[in-house]
Amino acid sequence: xxxxxxxxxxxxxxxxxxxxxxxxxxxxxxxxxxxxxxxxxxxxxxxxxxxxxxxxxxxxxxxxxxxxxxxxxxxxxxxxxxxxxxxxxxxxxxxxxxxxxxxxxxxxxxxxxxxxxxxxxxxxxxxxxxxxxxxxxxxxxxxxxxxxxxxxxxxxxxxxxxxxxxxxxxxxxxxxxxx
Amino acid sequence: xxxxxxxxxxxxxxxxxxxxxxxxxxxxxxxxxxxxxxxxxxxxxxxxxxxxxxxxxxxxxxxxxxxxxxxxxxxxxxxxxxxxxxxxxxxxxxxxxxxxxxxxxxxxxxxxxxxxxxxxxxxxxxxxxxxxxxxxxxxxxxxxxxxxxxxxxxxxxxxxxxxxxxxxxxxxxxxxxxxxxxxxxxxxxxxxxxxxxxxxxxxxxxxxxxxxxxxxxxxxxxxxxxxxxxxxxxxxxxxxxxxxxxxxxxxxxxxxxxxxxxxxxxxxxxxxxxxxxxxxxxxxxxxxxxxxxxxxxxxxxxxxxxxxxxxxxxxxxxxxxxxxxxxxxxxxxxxxxxxxxxxxxxxxxxxxxxxxxxxxxxxxxxxxxxxxxxxxxxxxxxxxxxxxxxxxxxxxxxxxxxxxxxxxxxxxxxxxxxxxxxxxxxxxxxxxxxxxxxxxxxxxxxxxxxxxxxxxxxxxxxxxxxxxxxxxxxxxxxxxxxxxxxxxxxxxxxxxxxxxxxxxxxxxxxxxxxxxxxxxxxxxxxxxxxxxxxxxxxxxxxxxxxxxxxxxxxxxxxxxxxxxxxxxxxxxxxxxxxxxxxxxxxxxxxxxxxxxx
Numbered sequence: 001x002x003x004x005x006x007x008x009x010x011x012x013x014x015x016x017x018x019x020x021x022x023x024x025x026x027x028x029x030x031x032x033x034x035x036x037x038x039x040x041x042x043x044x045x046x047x048x049x050x051x052x053x054x055x056x057x058x059x060x061x062x063x064x065x066x067x068x069x070x071x072x073x074x075x076x077x078x079x080x081x082x083x084x085x086x087x088x089x090x091x092x093x094x095x096x097x098x099x100x101x102x103x104x105x106x107x108x109x110x111x112x113x114x115x116x117x118x119x120x121x122x123x124x125x126x127x128x129x130x131x132x133x134x135x136x137x138x139x140x141x142x143x144x145x146x147x148x149x150x151x152x153x154x155x156x157x158x159x160x161x162x163x164x165x166x167x168x169x170x171x172x173x174x175x176x177x178x179x
Numbered sequence: 180x181x182x183x184x185x186x187x188x189x190x191x192x193x194x195x196x197x198x199x200x201x202x203x204x205x206x207x208x209x210x211x212x213x214x215x216x217x218x219x220x221x222x223x224x225x226x227x228x229x230x231x232x233x234x235x236x237x238x239x240x241x242x243x244x245x246x247x248x249x250x251x252x253x254x255x256x257x258x259x260x261x262x263x264x265x266x267x268x269x270x271x272x273x274x275x276x277x278x279x280x281x282x283x284x285x286x287x288x289x290x291x292x293x294x295x296x297x298x299x300x301x302x303x304x305x306x307x308x309x310x311x312x313x314x315x316x317x318x319x320x321x322x323x324x325x326x327x328x329x330x331x332x333x334x335x336x337x338x339x340x341x342x343x344x345x346x347x348x349x350x351x352x353x354x355x356x357x358x359x360x361x362x363x364x365x366x367x368x369x370x371x372x373x374x375x376x377x378x379x380x381x382x383x384x385x386x387x388x389x390x391x392x393x394x395x396x397x398x399x400x401x402x403x404x405x406x407x408x409x410x411x412x413x414x415x416x417x418x419x420x421x422x423x424x425x426x427x428x429x430x431x432x433x434x435x436x437x438x439x440x441x442x443x444x445x446x447x448x449x450x451x452x453x454x455x456x457x458x459x460x461x462x463x464x465x466x467x468x469x470x471x472x473x474x475x476x477x478x479x480x481x482x483x484x485x486x487x488x489x490x491x492x493x494x495x496x497x498x499x500x501x502x503x504x505x506x507x508x509x510x511x512x513x514x515x516x517x518x519x520x521x522x523x524x525x526x527x528x529x530x531x532x533x534x535x536x537x538x539x540x541x542x543x544x545x546x547x548x549x550x551x552x553x554x555x556x557x558x559x560x561x562x563x564x565x566x567x568x569x570x571x572x573x574x575x576x577x578x579x580x581x582x583x584x585x586x587x588x589x590x591x592x593x594x595x596x597x598x599x600x601x602x603x604x605x606x607x608x609x610x611x612x613x614x615x616x617x618x619x620x621x622x623x624x625x626x627x628x629x630x631x632x633x634x635x636x637x638x639x640x641x642x643x644x645x646x647x648x649x650x651x652x653x654x655x656x657x658x659x660x661x662x663x664x665x666x667x668x669x670x671x672x673x674x675x676x677x678x679x680x681x682x683x684x685x686x687x688x689x690x691x692x693x694x695x696x697x698x699x700x701x702x703x704x705x706x707x708x709x710x711x712x713x714x715x716x717x718x719x720x721x722x723x724x725x726x727x728x729x730x731x732x733x734x735x736x737x738x739x740x741x742x743x744x745x746x747x748x749x750x751x752x753x754x755x756x757x758x759x760x761x762x763x764x765x766x767x768x769x770x771x772x773x774x775x776x
Contacts, residue, residue: 064750064766071770074740101752120756124763128753134742140770141692141740 014059239500346584381557383569439546670713
């Protein structure tokens with residue numbers, strides 16, 4: 001089928017838990033694969049995305065590489081979606097926001113218990129950390145938000161099927177209440 | 180210290196409801212609330228220490244870490260800014276060698292901002308150890324810095340620093356009255372309390388705080404409650420930026436206000452009343468206590484008032500820097516010695532107020548008017564004003580005009596008339612009712628002050644054509660984020676998000692979708708917040724966005740999207756620590772820039 005909907009996914013400062021939850025749509029993945037083609041994604045190992053319809057972003061933005069990846073997605077995806085608590089609010093990684101970055105790095109690489117050969121890594125291949133972890137909508141324009149930690153498989157399914165079938169996505173209350 | 184705390188607890192009869200007053204004394208003595216004091220007080224009052232800590236953390240004037248022996252707070256109201264506050268604050272910080280928000284290393288002085296101190300007609304204003312400073316300028320600041328560096332006790336400071344003027348520039352029905360102490364009570368008791376309530380009903384008097392609930396109806400409801408232990412509370416927590424009329428009324432008309440409360444007590448059958456005085460008006464405290472004492476001596480307060488078998492007394496409770504306590508249920512919580520978090524309503528205070536008992540809470544001006552009506556009858560009041568807004572309204576006028584101060588007008592007066600009287604030219608617009616009210620543009624000056632059109636608690640801030648409206652919006656939005664009590668998420672998080680989004684646009688980081696996002700956020704905060712604070716916190720944005728959409732649009736960049744913070748700057752620490760400055764160690768602020776790279 002030539003005109004499949006192209007979907008790209010990535011995890012920035014996330015734990016891949018949202019991706020795991022996405023995979024929990026189980027056998028519905030086959031149904032999805034009939035109309036969807038995956039571009040850049042941990043599922044495909046494609047390194048860069050090109051001309052996609054939907055981009056799903058898990059995790060917040062903690063370093064310079066996250067910014068570049070996020071911008072690549074924004075440039076190449078018609079619809080960009082913040083998936084899960086970390087993408088929406090910064091989540092768990094953002095807990096470091098209350099501690100100055102200098103203290104974090106000192107603890108991890110210089111003064112911490114059990115640190116051998118203390119040295120701040122400085123290889124130019126390594127992305128630099130931002131002072132704070134940011135939700136992705138503070139860096140680029142985001143079109144939709146899927147709440148949850150992680151969003152359930154049914155949330156992914158409902159959201160994607162709505163979009164694919166040309167409806168404005170909407171999540172019923174049962175899918176977004178958590179107690 | 181143990182002895183001091185013990186003494187305070189004893190003087191307050193070990194009542195946890197008096198916690199705020201005790202903490203005020205401790206803060207004033209030690210310039211913070213020491214951990215040991217909290218422990219001891221918790222034991223003495225038999226309440227958890229966490230309860231005390233929550234109260235300390237809630238109020239702006241209490242601190243868990245030491246402030247300076249001279250605690251300087253500078254008012255951050257938009258009116259102070261219009262009078263050059265920002266420059267003065269910088270000058271003061273330099274003079275005292277202390278950064279804003281910090282305590283100087285020697286512990287002598289600390290400096291910070293505080294919400295509007297109610298001196299808008301005589302700003303820039305501030306507080307030193309709670310006492311009001313007015314009309315600050317460089318020479319006064321030089322003087323203050325000198326006094327502090329010499330560590331002169333406050334009592335020895337020159338009195339002109341603390342000079343607070345009434346500035347009554349136009350008086351009417353209420354302010355013109357020659358009031359004789361006891362007259363309202365005498366008339367009320369002679370006429371009969373039921374009949375006096377009928378007169379107040381006839382007068383059409385509505386609450387002067389801004390909401391405009393019918394006063395007679397409120398008193399009637401309270402008097403009909405089953406529970407016979409009832410309370411009268413006068414709300415003098417005048418925190419709405421730009422409002423200062425209650426300060427003037429309590430300075431020069433307090434006797435009449437207290438008498439209004441006493442008439443209310445006689446009508447509803449209350450034995451105890453409270454004047455909840457905002458902490459910023461500490462300078463009025465002794466004077467008001469003297470008036471109460473004098474009233475007791477003259478038999479118009481206390482037991483068996485005017486030999487009519489009415490027992491009623493009034494206690495003054497000072498606030499501690501929390502705007503939200505102007506909301507009546509939050510005020511009652513605060514009176515009970517707790518954090519000022521608004522209650523669920525209903526039940527309303529008239530059925531379950533102070534200590535769960537029926538309570539009437541009214542504005543200072545309402546009690547003043549009620550005393551006048553008790554003397555002169557309902558028609559005296561009802562003959563003035565409009566159909567739904569009887570009587571007069573006392574306005575606090577500040578901002579860009581030659582004669583800021585207190586003005587009393589019959590309801591129904593047009594904005595233009597007021598502007599003419601106070602000497603305002605080249606006016607861009609007026610903020611009516613404070614930040615939680617409405618901004619009206621110069622196309623609407625034929626509108627009327629009345630509950631039918633522009634309802635107001637009395638704040639009237641004038642902006643001339645040289646002002647930038649977005650500066651005002653920025654100031655008000657920060658005010659609400661600071662004053663949100665934190666109880667409900669839509670307000671706690673929402674006001675902070677509003678602040679962030681307004682900052683982003685004002686600072687020129689906004690792009691196409693940002694104004695739309697701001698407006699959506701406004702609707703969310705407005706519609707889902709628990710109390711009036713959150714429900715009105717978006718008003719400065721909404722009312723100006725409606726009138727000046729182009730102003731907001733003009734701040735937007737044409738690029739698709741930009742972060743609201745300096746992206747490359749956020750890598751600075753990591754760059755320095757890793758000792759890097761290669762191309763990969765930098766980030767472009769926008770996507771377009773990065774594409775060009």
